[in-house]
Amino acid sequence: MTEGLFQTLVNTSGAIVCAKDANGRYVFANSQFIKDFNVTGKPICGATDFDLFPRDIAERLRQHDEMALDGPGTSAQEEVIRVGEDERSYLFNRVPLPKDCSDARLGVIAFEITQRIKAEDDLLVSRSFFEGILKIAADAIISIDEAQRIILFNQGAERIFGYTAEEAIGQPLDMLLPMGARPTHRHQIAQFGRTEVSARQMGERGGIAGRRKDGTVFPAEASISRMRLRGRTTFTAILRDVSEARRAEDAIKSLNADLKHRATQLENANRELEAFSYSVSHDLRAPLRSIDGFSQMLMEDFSADLPDEAQDSLHRIRAASQRMAQLIDDILALSRVTRASIERREVDLSAMVASAAEDLHQEDPQRKVVFSIPEGIRADADPHLMQVVLNNLLGNSWKYTSKHDTARIEFGRFVDARGRTAYFVRDDGAGFDMAYANKLFGAFQRLHAMHEYSGSGIGLATVQRIVHKHGGEIWAEGAVEQGATFYFTLK
C-alpha cells in the first residue's frame, strides 16, 4: 500500500486517527483530529496533549495513554474532550505500536459518541419515567404477549391480584380470570387482536371480573390496548378494582329504593288520612245529632213529666254532644292545616286582624274591648292560613278578657334581638302562668277549666302548625291576671 493511499483512507474514514511517541508527543494526526479538536494553525507534530487541550483533560489522556502502552493490546476508553465551551464524548481505541522504523509508540483511533450517549441517557430517563408511572399507578397494568402470557405486571397489579410480579410474569393470563370467564376471554382477546381498533373498553356490556390469588372474584373495569412492535403483538390491559364503587353504587340504589318505598308509604298514609278525616267528619257527627236531637225531643215532649234534675241531665247531654261536635270540627281543621300546601303571597295582616275584630264585636256587641291595630302591616304568607292564625289568636284574646269589664287587645310588629321580624297579639286578660307556657301549643292542652273558659284546646296547636309550616316560630309571654302576648315569626 502506498503512503498516499494510506493517507487518503485515514483522512476520509471519519475517524480521528493519531499516533504519539513514547513521551506523548504527536508524530501524526489526521485531518479529522484537527477538525474535531479545533487545533488548526498549531503545529501538532512534536506537541503534547498539554499543548493542545486544557490541563485536566491532557492529564487524563496522558494517564490513559500510559495504561495503554503497558497493556497487552487494544484498549477502548470513553473520553470527554472540551473544545471551547463544547464537551464531547469520544471512544478512544488505543493500540501500542511495535518498535520498528518509526518513533510512534501509541496509535489512537477515536469516534465521537456524544449523540449515542445522549440517546442512551434519554432512553434511561424515559425508561425510568415509564417505570415510575407503572410503579405509582393505582390501577393494575398488565401486558401479555401473543400467547397470552404475562410479560408485565406492575405494583398496582400486585396489590389488586395478590401475586408478585415474579409469580405472574411468564404465566398465562387465565390465572387472573374467574374460571368461567377464561374460554370466552381468551377468544375475545384473540378476536380483538384481529380488529382494526387499537384500544377499547372491556366488558362494555355488564362489566368484567378478576380473580385474586386467594381465589376471590371481584368486579373490575378495564381497557385493553394492542401494540405491534417489530412484528410482535402485545396487549396491555389497565384494570381497576371497582368493588368499593360497586358497593357504594349498590348502597345508593338501595337507599333510593327505600326512599321511594317510603314516599309511597307516605302518600298512602296521606290518602288514608284524608279518607279517615272524611269518615270522621261524616260518620262521627251523625250519632251526636241523634244524642242531641232525641234529648231535645225528650225535653219538648215530656217536660211536664220530667223532674228538674232529669231536665238538667238532658241539658248536659246536649251540651256535651255539641262540644264534641266542635271538637271534631277543630281536629279536622287541624288535620286540614297539616295537609294543606302553602301558597305565599303578600297579605295585609292589619286588614285580617281588623276583620277578625269586627266579627268578634258583632258576635258580642255588649263587650267593651278596645283594639289597637296599626295599618299596613304586611307579610309574605298564605292568606287563608294566616286568617286562621289571626282568628285564633284574636279569638283567644277575646275569650280570655271576657271576665273583665273592659279590655284592650293589641296587634303589632317588632324586630327581635336576633333581627327577625316578629308579630304579636297582646291582651290584658286572664293571662297564664309562665310555668305552663310549654303546654300552650299542644293539642288538647288547656290551662283553664272548662267552666271558666270553653274551648277544645286545639286552636293554638293549629296556629303553631301553620306558623311552623311557614318556617316561623311561635312563643308566648304572660302572667296570671296580667294578660298574655303571643309572638310569631314567618320566614
Added chain:
Amino acid sequence: MSLRPILLVEDNPDDEKLTLRALAKNNIQNEVVVARDGVQALDYLFGGGHAPPAIVLLDLKLPKVDGIEVLRQMRTSGPTKLTPVVILTSSKEDQDLIAGYELGANSYIRKPVDFLQFTEAVRQLGLYWLILNEPPPR
C-alpha cells in the same frame, strides 16, 4: 191545588226521624216520601210515574248509589232537571261541596249537631223553597 211531596233521601233512621220532626214542627204540610238509599230514590224519581217532588232533601253518603250519583242522574233527565235539590249532609269537605254545586245542587246544608239549629235550618229551607221560591212550571 195539592202540594207536591218532599223526597227525603236519608239512610240513617235517626236522621230521618229528626228531619221529619223538624219539618212537622215548622208546619210544613207536604207529604214526605222517604228513600233509604240511592236506588230507592232513583226508583221513585224515574220508575213510579210520580210527578217530580217539590224538593229533594238529599244525603250524600248512601248505600248502593250515593247522593252525588242520584243528583247527576236527576240533572241529565228532563222531568227532574229543574227540581230543587238541597244537599243535606254531615260533610263539609270541599270535594263534596264542589261536586254538589257542579252538578247543579240548589243549596248545600251541613246538618248541625244542635237540634235547635237543625230545626231552624229546616224552617228556613222550607220557607224558602216551598213558599217563597216560585217553582218551575210543571
